[in-house]
Amino acid sequence: MTTVVPTSEEDPALAVVRFASELAWADAGPEVAEPQVTRLCVEAQECMVMGRWFDLASLMLTSAEVIFSKVAEKDLECIFTVICNVVTKSESPDEALEMAKLISAKITQQPNDKPALRLKILFNLYNLLENPYSRFYVYMKTLNLAIDGKVTEHIIPSFTKIDSFLKEWNIGIVDQRKLFLAISDVLKENKSAPKDSFKFLTKYLMTFSGDDAHNLSEAKEEAVHTIVEFVKAPDLFQCDMLDMPAVRQLEKDVKYALVYQLLKIFLTQRLDAYLEFQAANSTFLKSLGLVHEDCIAKMRLMSLVDLGSDETGQIPYSLIRDTLRINDDEVEAWVVKAITAKLIDCKMDQMNQVIIVSRCTERVFGQHQWQTLRTKLGTWRGNIANVISTIHANRITEDGTQAIQGLTIR
Numbered sequence: 001m002t003t004v005v006p007t008s009e010e011d012p013a014l015a016v017v018r019f020a021s022e023l024a025w026a027d028a029g030p031e032v033a034e035p036q037v038t039r040l041c042v043e044a045q046e047c048m049v050m051g052r053w054f055d056l057a058s059l060m061l062t063s064a065e066v067i068f069s070k071v072a073e074k075d076l077e078c079i080f081t082v083i084c085n086v087v088t089k090s091e092s093p094d095e096a097l098e099m100a101k102l103i104s105a106k107i108t109q110q111p112n113d114k115p116a117l118r119l120k121i122l123f124n125l126y127n128l129l130e131n132p133y134s135r136f137y138v139y140m141k142t143l144n145l146a147i148d149g150k151v152t153e154h155i156i157p158s159f160t161k162i163d164s165f166l167k168e169w170n171i172g173i174v175d176q177r178k179l180f181l182a183i184s185d186v187l188k189e190n191k192s193a194p195k196d197s198f199k200f201l202t203k204y205l206m207t208f209s210g211d212d213a214h215n216l217s218e219a220k221e222e223a224v225h226t227i228v229e230f231v232k233a234p235d236l237f238q239c240d241m242l243d244m245p246a247v248r249q250l251e252k253d254v255k256y257a258l259v260y261q262l263l264k265i266f267l268t269q270r271l272d273a274y275l276e277f278q279a280a281n282s283t284f285l286k287s288l289g290l291v292h293e294d295c296i297a298k299m300r301l302m303s304l305v306d307l308g309s310d311e312t313g314q315i316p317y318s319l320i321r322d323t324l325r326i327n328d329d330e331v332e333a334w335v336v337k338a339i340t341a342k343l344i345d346c347k348m349d350q351m352n353q354v355i356i357v358s359r360c361t362e363r364v365f366g367q368h369q370w371q372t373l374r375t376k377l378g379t380w381r382g383n384i385a386n387v388i389s390t391i392h393a394n395r396i397t398e399d400g401t402q403a404i405q406g407l408t409i410r
Helices: 011-023 031-050 051-068 073-088 093-105 115-128 132-148 156-169 171-189 194-206 215-220 220-232 245-252 259-266 271-287 292-308 318-322 328-340 367-409
Strands: 314-316 344-347 352-359
Touching: 011 051, 011 115, 011 245, 031 051, 031 073, 031 093, 051 073, 051 093, 073 093, 073 115, 093 115, 093 215, 093 271, 115 156, 171 194, 194 220, 194 245, 215 220, 215 245, 215 271, 215 352, 220 292, 220 367, 245 259, 259 271, 259 292, 259 314, 271 292, 271 318, 292 328, 292 344, 292 352, 314 318, 314 367, 318 328
Parallel strands: none
Antiparallel strands: 314 352, 344 352
């Protein structure tokens, strides 16, 4: 038995079903179209009366999918706003999640057809959802759509809020890994933020502990990929990957031990070590997509950084020349490159043929660097305390002298 609830104004969901079905059956002629439109509208009313919101969403999507290429974008946006709004009708978080999955699946089926609009619809759906995990699910769909539809520029601004999103979603480690990899893929596709892509790859690797060998093996390929990305990037000179369990597992791996050795060279050694490694493994480096000349240029800068970490703070031109394997007239040019890359702050003393380093970037910032920083901060704190004590003592002396002078005048 069909129950029709009369209303003075047609419900938006029913209006969408009527509009979409009329357009979908328009070519069939009125004799065929009218019964079909009536049938779909009656079915939609039954769903609303019975509170079968999932079935209603499915019905609306079936009609709307057919007309996606026949309606202006602003009208499509209105139609899908009504469809997405059905998730707010359900009182069950599980049903709302299932509707979100259904709507997301339909929206992402044809990613190359109006991808920016589809992304906008998913954003709207995200904002209508209350359940944190449902929001996470839809956000993951937006990442995949952004890549497949080549509209990554629309999703990248949201990455600045990822930390707050993670707190809101409260997702587990497995979902965090999926998220970090997906974001890295988006940034890689965009090709404008290699540093950010690398950052999210390292976030992914940091989710692995050394306790579970099975899970660690899952991260092996991504660990290799992250190392290669670091070596390739001309503007990345610092990372703390050596001690990450997901990366450290490569050290004794039959297939990838050389990749770990390469990372160790770039983070802890100088150009001569790289040249020796390259001479023995040139084919392997090419298989990773690495360009020898680019690696030399990066290792020269990193070697110069290593020289700058010397406690004396002074580096002779001759030592730079020999370490970087360059000519005398190239020394200052490489120093300028290091300054431009913000790797060191220094002055060039051409008269004495030395550079005087005031600050130098650490290639690795691990336990030793933290201890060094703690020692320096302790020293600075002591020096500041001495200065304050001296100022205080001088102030007391001055106050006492002024008091005596005042008594003498009287």
